[in-house]
Amino acid sequence: xxxxxxxxxxxxxxxxxxxxxxxxxxxxxxxxxxxxxxxxxxxxxxxxxxxxxxxxxxxxxxxxxxxxxxxxxxxxxxxxxxxxxxxxxxxxxxxxxxxxxxxxxxxxxxxxxxxxxxxxxx
Amino acid sequence: xxxxxxxxxxxxxxxxxxxxxxxxxxxxxxxxxxxxxxxxxxxxxxxxxxxxxxxxxxxxxxxxxxxxxxxxxxxxxxxxxxxxxxxxxxxxxxxxxxxxxxxxxxxxxxxxxxxxxxxxxxxxxxxxxxxxxxxxxxxxxxxxxxxxxxxxxxxxxxxxxxxxxxxxxxxxxxxxxxxxxxxxxxxxxxxxxxxxxxxxxxxxxxxxxxxxxxxxxxxxxxxxxxxxxxxxxxxxxxxxxxxxxxxxxxxxxxxxxxxxxxxxxxxxxxxxxxxxxxxxxxxxxxxxxxxxxxxxxxxxxxxxxxxxxxxxxxxxxxxxxxxxxxxxxxxxxxxxxxxxxxxxxxxxxxxxxxxxxxxxxxxxxxxxxxxxxxxxxxxxxxxxxxxxxxxxxxxxxxxxxxxxxxxxxxxxxxxxxxxxxxxxxxxxxxxxxxxxxxxxxxxxxxxxxxxxxxxxxxxxxxxxxxxxxxxxxxxxxxxxxxxxxxxxxxxxxxxxxxxxxxx
Amino acid sequence: xxxxxxxxxxxxxxxxxxxxxxxxxxxxxxxxxxxxxxxxxxxxxxxxxxxxxxxxxxxxxxxxxxxxxxxxxxxxxxxxxxxxxxxxxxxxxxxxxxxxxxxxxxxxxxxxxxxxxxxxxxxxxxxxxxxxxxxxxxxxxxxxxxxx
Numbered sequence: 001x002x003x004x005x006x007x008x009x010x011x012x013x014x015x016x017x018x019x020x021x022x023x024x025x026x027x028x029x030x031x032x033x034x035x036x037x038x039x040x041x042x043x044x045x046x047x048x049x050x051x052x053x054x055x056x057x058x059x060x061x062x063x064x065x066x067x068x069x070x071x072x073x074x075x076x077x078x079x080x081x082x083x084x085x086x087x088x089x090x091x092x093x094x095x096x097x098x099x100x101x102x103x104x105x106x107x108x109x110x111x112x113x114x115x116x117x118x119x120x121x122x
Numbered sequence: 123x124x125x126x127x128x129x130x131x132x133x134x135x136x137x138x139x140x141x142x143x144x145x146x147x148x149x150x151x152x153x154x155x156x157x158x159x160x161x162x163x164x165x166x167x168x169x170x171x172x173x174x175x176x177x178x179x180x181x182x183x184x185x186x187x188x189x190x191x192x193x194x195x196x197x198x199x200x201x202x203x204x205x206x207x208x209x210x211x212x213x214x215x216x217x218x219x220x221x222x223x224x225x226x227x228x229x230x231x232x233x234x235x236x237x238x239x240x241x242x243x244x245x246x247x248x249x250x251x252x253x254x255x256x257x258x259x260x261x262x263x264x265x266x267x268x269x270x271x272x273x274x275x276x277x278x279x280x281x282x283x284x285x286x287x288x289x290x291x292x293x294x295x296x297x298x299x300x301x302x303x304x305x306x307x308x309x310x311x312x313x314x315x316x317x318x319x320x321x322x323x324x325x326x327x328x329x330x331x332x333x334x335x336x337x338x339x340x341x342x343x344x345x346x347x348x349x350x351x352x353x354x355x356x357x358x359x360x361x362x363x364x365x366x367x368x369x370x371x372x373x374x375x376x377x378x379x380x381x382x383x384x385x386x387x388x389x390x391x392x393x394x395x396x397x398x399x400x401x402x403x404x405x406x407x408x409x410x411x412x413x414x415x416x417x418x419x420x421x422x423x424x425x426x427x428x429x430x431x432x433x434x435x436x437x438x439x440x441x442x443x444x445x446x447x448x449x450x451x452x453x454x455x456x457x458x459x460x461x462x463x464x465x466x467x468x469x470x471x472x473x474x475x476x477x478x479x480x481x482x483x484x485x486x487x488x489x490x491x492x493x494x495x496x497x498x499x500x501x502x503x504x505x506x507x508x509x510x511x512x513x514x515x516x517x518x519x520x521x522x523x524x525x526x527x528x529x530x531x532x533x534x535x536x537x538x539x540x541x542x543x544x545x546x547x548x549x550x551x552x553x554x555x556x557x558x559x560x561x562x563x564x565x566x567x568x569x570x571x572x573x574x575x576x577x578x579x580x581x582x583x584x585x586x587x588x589x590x591x592x593x594x595x596x597x598x599x600x601x602x603x604x605x606x607x608x609x610x611x612x613x614x615x616x617x618x619x620x621x622x623x624x625x
Numbered sequence: 626x627x628x629x630x631x632x633x634x635x636x637x638x639x640x641x642x643x644x645x646x647x648x649x650x651x652x653x654x655x656x657x658x659x660x661x662x663x664x665x666x667x668x669x670x671x672x673x674x675x676x677x678x679x680x681x682x683x684x685x686x687x688x689x690x691x692x693x694x695x696x697x698x699x700x701x702x703x704x705x706x707x708x709x710x711x712x713x714x715x716x717x718x719x720x721x722x723x724x725x726x727x728x729x730x731x732x733x734x735x736x737x738x739x740x741x742x743x744x745x746x747x748x749x750x751x752x753x754x755x756x757x758x759x760x761x762x763x764x765x766x767x768x769x770x771x772x773x
Contacts, residue, residue: 012735013714015707018698058717060735063196085721090200090729106718107644199675200729235674235732246674322656329653329758329765382758385654386631393626393657393753 004030005121008050010041010067011083012059016106020054020083023110024117038062042070049075052120055100057084057091065091068098079120083108158269162253163262166190166210179249179271181236190267197235202228213253214264220255227252231272248276295359296405302355303426307406313351314399317344321392325385334380338371341388345371346576348395353437354430354471360398367391425455427467428501431474435499438478445485445496446478452502459510462611465587466512469609470501472580473514479577481605482518491519508613515606626753626772629726631655634681634770635757637722641715642761646696653758662745663756663767666690667708669716670746672734677727679772682746683716689764713738719768 007029009017017034033048035041039061045053053071057064068080081102082095092103102120104113153174160172170186177183182193191210194203205228212223229251236245250270256263299307321344328337349364370387374380428450435446458466477499485495502513588595591611598606635652642650668684687708694703694711713736720733739746746769748754754771 013717014710015694015697015714018707022699058721058733058735066192066195085718086733087722087725088727088729088731089725091724094200094204106714106721107641109644109647199732233675246678322659325654325656329760334654382652382654383632383635386628386635389655389657389755390626390628390631393755396657397753 002028004028005052006030006032006048006050008033008035008041008045008048008053010035010038010053010059010064011056012036013056016056016083020113023113027114027117036060038064038067041067042074045071045078046074050078052079052081054081054083057082057086057095065094065098068095068100072099081116081120083113158251158267158271160185160190160267160269161256161263162190162210162265162267164214164264166214168193169263176269179247179269180234181245181247194234198229198232202232210253210265213255216255224252246273247271248273292401292405295401296408298357298359299402299405299409302357303429304409306355306426306430307409310351310355310357311399311403311406314348314395317348318392318396318399320344325389325392334382334385338374338380341371342368342375343576343579346579350475350580354434356433356437360395360402363391363394363398367395427455427470428453430467431470431499431501434471434474435478438475442478443484443486444478444482446482447496447498449498449500450502452500452504454503454505457503457505457510459611459613462510462591462593465584465591465593466609469512469584469588470514472577472584473607474499475577476581477514477516477518477605477607481516493517493519505613510611510613512609513606514608515604517604519605626755626770630772631755631757631770633723633726634719634768637719638757638759638768640722641718642759646693646761648762650759650761653760655755655757658748658754658756658769658771662743663769664739664743664745665766666740666742667712668739668743668746669712669714670737670739671716671720672737673720673731673772674734675732676730677772679752679770680746680748681716681720681768681770681772683712683719683766683768684746685712685715685766686764689761689766692762692764709738709740712736 005028007024009020009031011017011020014036017036021031029052032050033044035044037060041053041055041059042062055064055068059067062070064082064084068082071078071080076099079102080100081104082092082100083104083106084091084095085106087105095103102116104116156173156175158173158176158179160176161169163169166189168185168188168190172185177185180193185193191203191207194206198206205226209223209226209228212218212226213220229249232249232251234247234249236247248271250272252268253265254268256266302310321341324337324340324344328334345364345368349361349368352360352364367388370391374384374388377384428448431450432448435448438444439446482497482499483491488497489495498515498517500513500515502515504511504513585595588609593609593611596608596610598608635655638652639650642648663684665684666687667690668682670680670682673679673681690708690711691703694707695701697711698707716736717733724731724733748769748771752771752773754769757768757770759766759768
């Protein structure tokens with residue numbers, strides 16, 4: 001059996017972290033870690049080296065775009081799905097330029113998140 | 123060999139001393155300058171040496187070895203950050219002329235944001251950040267950065283501009299207010315405050331969708347009162363706002379099922395009127411005599427009534443194309459009993475509106491009928507046999523009201539009326555008018571234009587008040603000559619007014 | 626503040642409940658905030674900076690937030706931390722979504738959550754604040770917007 005996808009969830013909202021976990025549970029994944037702020041996210045990433053990261057943008061300590069820069073320095077191949085309330089195009093473009101491969105705007109339905117996740121894995 | 127070693131050691135110690143001195147000198151220098159001075163290497167990372175004021179200007183403590191762009195990330199708009207990155211790339215590339223690229227610096231005048239203790243964005247600084255290439259070889263320094271904090275001067279310039287704008291507005295408003303007598307102004311403020319408060323309460327307490335349509339007539343009524351009050355006093359700056367407010371409420375009436383969304387324009391307009399009222403009250407504090415008692419002399423107040431009517435006529439004739447001359451030489455304003463002052467004022471104003479809307483033709487129409495295009499309204503008064511009488515006469519011939527009310531009379535006639543019936547052949551609509559003026563009869567069934575309905579609403583209220591005071595209304599026609607409304611009050615047995623302030 | 630500002634926030638609020646709960650919320654008639662406090666059990670506050678400055682907060686009852694959290698998480702019981710987290714997340718999402726209209730110059734802060742019936746949430750004195758009543762299921766909450 002293939003190895004599960006190692007997933008790390010980064011969001012300052014515990015509800016969102018639980019939600020992402022609940023919605024993606026049906027897939028062959030392993031939640032290896034969660035972080036509630038940008039600095040912890042970078043430190044955790046360094047240790048856990050997940051395959052995929054869901055990333056919020058507005059967070060304490062360090063914002064998500066900066067975290068993307070840092071973790072891509074550690075592993076340029078990591079797949080990043082930005083999950084944020086910031087719905088303006090320029091933020092989306094900036095995230096993609098920094099290396100995110102997917103962008104989901106909150107509030108999201110289960111289908112919206114799942115579709116983005118599946119596309120990211122393909 | 124030993125001698126060579128000693129020489130070299132001496133040289134080395136000397137150079138190290140010089141280096142230390144230079145470093146100390148640099149540190150001293152950097153400690154003195156009150157601008158942010160720093161150095162970036164080719165990777166855009168801040169070196170360990172920078173001026174003492176830099177952390178304070180940038181509101182960042184740990185600066186050495188941090189990318190300069192990271193400091194700005196999240197604190198300036200993303201677009202500016204992108205452009206800064208591109209600009210710095212160009213600056214680090216010596217192929218490009220420095221002076222030319224300098225035009226592309228997006229940080230020449232930039233707002234940089236900081237967070238407060240609660241983590242909320244609060245502070246903003248206006249900074250000027252400039253870069254110069256460092257042209258010394260064999261060094262890791264690529265760019266010299268200079269930051270100046272212009273926050274104070276930018277704030278001052280902004281404040282000055284705002285203050286100028288505000289002063290100009292205040293002057294214009296003050297000029298408008300100075301033309302208005304103080305008691306009228308006070309009354310105006312009281313009316314507007316009351317009506318705005320009423321609307322606020324209606325809106326706040328109406329949160330069920332089903333009730334939205336039901337509150338619209340109440341909003342219409344208040345909007346009308348607000349607009350009328352501003353119109354009478356000729357307060358253009360206020361009537362502009364109230365006119366738009368009335369229109370927005372009227373638009374709501376056209377919606378079958380208004381939602382909370384649909385009230386947004388009205389709420390914003392309300393907000394504007396609240397602000398304007400606050401400013402008017404602030405201005406009134408500067409108008410002399412406001413601290414005196416509200417009570418005025420009869421002479422003063424009587425003159426006010428005429429000025430109100432004149433203002434009203436001027437406004438209504440502008441919008442209706444009617445031309446009217448006001449005569450009041452037989453109006454004895456000294457004779458108005460104190461107790462009736464308010465109701466007389468309300469009656470005359472309501473009747474003026476009523477007559478101009480329904481009783482007087484346009485100048486063109488009058489010309490076509492070979493009548494003086496200028497209609498006349500004449501107000502007179504007398505006191506005899508303990509009866510105080512106000513006569514309001516006009517020479518218009520347009521009783522449009524019968525078209526609106528005739529059907530109401532046929533369908534909805536309520537109340538009792540034992541007065542003898544006028545002969546309709548003498549003056550069409552006179553019977554209707556007589557019925558309309560009867561305080562015991564309500565003839566409104568939501569007919570006619572909204573402006574017309576509000577005018578009749580006013581009249582309904584005045585009728586009732588008149589009845590409370592024991593007053594009576596009579597209307598008299600002479601064939602195509604004039605129409606006269608008479609109200610009478612009993613004066614006998616009424617208490618004398620309290621002592622008046624002399625003017 | 627302009628009409629369009631209120632419309633953006635109203636639309637963002639309605640969209641939030643629609644997307645998250647699949648049940649429509651209603652917004653009532655907005656009104657100007659007076660001196661009377663508009664504070665319920667939990668309040669999530671977002672600071673706004675950039676081209677527009679001000680704050681936005683959403684305040685809701687514990688019952689509503691518990692109901693909402695249970696629905697979102699598909700759990701029969703939720704913790705106090707979940708409830709506090711949720712009000713902050715709602716404020717963050719509503720404000721963040723408004724950026725679609727305002728662009729990236731509309732900068733929002735991390736949410737600050739106030740628990741318990743505070744005296745009132747302090748707003749700038751010289752800027753009018755508007756209250757948008759929200760009804761979801763039978764619960765009432767309020768979104769208060771104060772923008773220059």
